[in-house]
Amino acid sequence: MKTLAKLVLGITLLALMAAAPTPAAAQPAAAIVVTQTLHDGVLDFQYPRVVGLPDAAAQDTINAAIGRRVAEFRHLDAEVAMARYEVRHNGDGLLSLTMTFYLYSGGAHGMTYMRGLTFDLATGREYRLTDLVPYAGGGRAKIDAAIAAQLKKRDIPLLQTFDGIGENPDFYLAADGRPVVFFQLYELAAYVYGILEFPLPFNGR
Incomplete structure (x- = not known):
């Protein structure tokens, strides 16, 4: 009888464990940001890339948006073209950064442009x-x-x-x-x- 009781108890515990809801995947609180470099002729670009997010689609979406900002300035005609970035906020599931581009095409001075990007790390959504x-x-x-x-x-x-x-x-x-x-x-x-x-x-x- 004791053996039967233990068997019934074991089966009951297994059933309860199977029925228990699976915990939701932990949402990323912060991102891992690495620096990508691009040196090609007049180009001297350092720009961010996000790695290690649990959702690959979200990560790809974020990196694609960053890539579009790089492409915006990569092919402009300039004697000097530089890019740098700064992580402004990285926590609470949000990543916000700025990318600064400097172009010199002759004359008294070059022109500097800044682009801001703010993302939801769980979905890759870019916020306005x-x-x-x-x-x-x-x-x-x-x-x-x-x-x-x-x-x-x-x-x-x-x-x-x-x-x-x-x-x-x-x-x-x-x-x-x-x-x-x-x-x-x-x-x-x-x-x-x-x-x-x-x-x-x-x-x-």
């Missing part, structure tokens, strides 16, 4: 600012007001009136998760002011 700080319900007005206040405080002479961020502004997430909106050279102010960056006073998620 409105995905993280919805424009509805006065969100966009708050962003515009925050930038206008910083322009006034920093006393930056504008080439044109600041009329707002537009539908898809350049941005990245800072280490604390807050969005930073930025504007390209000459977009708001003279070359000497560089790429203007404006941290927003609220979290982006």
Whole structure:
């Protein structure tokens, strides 16, 4: 009887284990980012590549988006072409980075361009600012007001009136998760002011 009881208990435990829900795969909290290099004639590119994500499709999507930014500047006519990157936020399932491209084609100085990329590490989705700080319900007005206040405080002479961020502004997430909106050279102010960056006073998620 004892042997039979043990057998029944064992079968019952196996059945319960089989019926128990399988734990969901752990979502990646942070990404592993490695540096890729491209040296070809005038090109001196260092750009990021994400490796080791549990979802290969998400990883491929992220790296493809990075590759498109590289391709955007790789074939432009220039005497000097450089690319560098900086990881701005890497945690809580989000990766945000900037890629900076410098092109010199003669003249007094070259031109620098910055691109911001923010990704969901679980899906590979690339976020726009409105995905993280919805424009509805006065969100966009708050962003515009925050930038206008910083322009006034920093006393930056504008080439044109600041009329707002537009539908898809350049941005990245800072280490604390807050969005930073930025504007390209000459977009708001003279070359000497560089790429203007404006941290927003609220979290982006």
